[in-house]
Amino acid sequence: FxxxxxxxxxxxxxxxxxxxxxxxxxxxxxxxxxxxxxxxxxxxxxxxxxxxxxxxxxxxxxxxxxxxxxxxxxxxxxxxxxxxxxxxxxxxxxxxxxxxxxxxxxxxxxxxxxxxxxxxxxxxxxxxxxxxxxxxxxxxxxxxxxxxxxxxxxxxxxxxxxxxxxxxxxxxxxxxxxxxxxxxxxxxxxxxxxxxxxxYWLGKDYLGIGPSAVSTIGMQRWQNFLDYRAYIDRVLSGESPRGSSEDLTHEMKRTERIALALRTREGIPASELKSFRSETNELIALELLRESHGNLVLTHRGKTLADSIAEALV
The missing domain is CATH 3.30.750.200 (Transcription Regulator spoIIAA)
Known part of the structure; x- marks a missing residue:
């Protein structure tokens, strides 16, 4: 449900x-x-x-x-x-x-x-x-x-x-x-x-319905046929409408989680970025990141550079 x-x-x-x-x-x-x-x-x-x-x-x-x-x-x-x-x-x-x-x-x-x-x-x-x-x-x-x-x-x-x-x-x-x-x-x-x-931002599972819709369940992601005729034909014939799929790795999931969570008010747990300690320290020194309740959160100025900061950490 x-x-x-x-x-x-x-x-x-x-x-x-x-x-x-x-x-x-x-x-x-x-x-x-x-x-x-x-x-x-x-x-x-x-x-x-x-x-x-x-x-x-x-x-x-x-x-x-x-x-x-x-x-x-x-x-x-x-x-x-x-x-x-x-x-x-x-x-x-x-x-x-x-x-x-x-x-x-x-x-x-x-x-x-x-x-x-x-x-x-x-x-x-x-x-x-x-x-x-x-x-x-x-x-x-x-x-x-x-x-x-x-x-x-x-x-x-x-x-x-x-x-x-x-x-x-x-x-x-x-x-x-x-x-x-x-x-x-x-x-x-x-x-x-x-x-x-x-x-989405917290990495929860989701099911997409319709042409070109994307789904992510567990460690698998798939996309339905982009062409609506192909999608309808598959559904009416009782076949899967999946057009493509990929198996996700833990590293792929981690990268997505960091990039998406960093955009949120709560940020990302600092423990998930231990391997990037030098990078996070530099971003904190530049006042682009701040620590809050064990999380790393974008500062006001950091929000204007969110995509670049995420790239530096993944």
Whole structure:
């Protein structure tokens, strides 16, 4: 039986009412949900309606992650989003009116042409809505994406110094507003940390369902077929939809645990980094790490260099 369920993107709320009901009913009928703590679903503004929100509430979904990304219409258009700022706010209101008391708002910074003032307004607007949770991500230019191609042509430019300024501003504004910075990209009001995501960061087992979904159980990890036709054919024929798998070593698990736990508020037990004592001492001297209750935790300044620090320790 699961402790958490997370319906991710694509866009689950793009399904119509009948499809949503069929999907949610299938989970309730086929799984023992007696131990379920958190049931999250991602939603895009523009695909949220009062009827869909009511269906989600009816079947037990208790957390919504709303992909706002920005409150600036020009930046939303640049991102290729189909919603505007007005629709995003309306979607938030619909979810509140439906009775959802645990809503996350996803935001993005480091967008091409985005200014510090635009980001400040985005944060202030989000705080004014008082969601329980806020996730903030820096735009990454991944290969085979339109943004990567446009960057390669010189249309966009990455500006690490500006990204660091956005990150610093995010910490200051959200913490002043009462949000706890419990993971590098995530802020929550007390008691509203994402249970599902924390399970990932702590190295818990998880089962992924659907095309390209990844699962990790014990010392094995596998990924389902990426092509949805191949996935459906396998499932309908009673065959495994696994497209690839790998056996994990204890060293691989340890490396992942360090990299992920270091991003959290609690940090990593110092005992797990005994073999890196000289490196950790240097990072402490540089005021990038600090010791707290037997754990090594990123300092305020260290959070801006989290990925580089993790690389130095694994």
């Amino acid at each position: 699961p402790f958490t369920i997370y319906f991710g993107g694509g866009t689950p709320t793009a399904l119509n009412i009948a499809q949503l009901e069929m999907l949610l009913r299938g989970f309730r009928e086929r799984l023992d949900l007696s131990q379920l703590i958190e049931w999250s679903i991602e939603a895009n503004p523009g695909s949220v309606s009062a009827r869909k929100a009511a269906v989600l509430k009816k079947f037990g979904v208790n957390r919504i992650s709303l992909g706002v990304q920005s409150w600036d219409d020009k930046l939303l258009k640049l991102l290729g989003r189909e919603h505007d700022a007005h629709q995003a706010e309306e979607s938030f209101r619909i979810l509140r009116d439906a009775g959802f008391t645990n809503i996350n708002v996803d935001l993005m910074f480091g967008l091409p042409g985005q200014t510090v003032d635009q980001w400040r307004r985005t944060l202030d607007k989000t705080v004014a809505l008082r969601p329980e949770h806020i996730s903030t991500y820096c735009l990454t230019y991944e290969e085979d994406t339109e943004f990567f191609l446009r960057q390669s042509r010189g249309e966009f430019r990455q500006e690490p110094d500006a990204d660091a300024e956005f990150f610093e501003m995010t910490m200051a504004i959200l913490q002043d507003a009462g949000y706890e910075h419990y993971e590098i990209s995530n802020y929550a009001r007390p008691g509203f940390e994402s249970v599902h995501n924390r399970a």
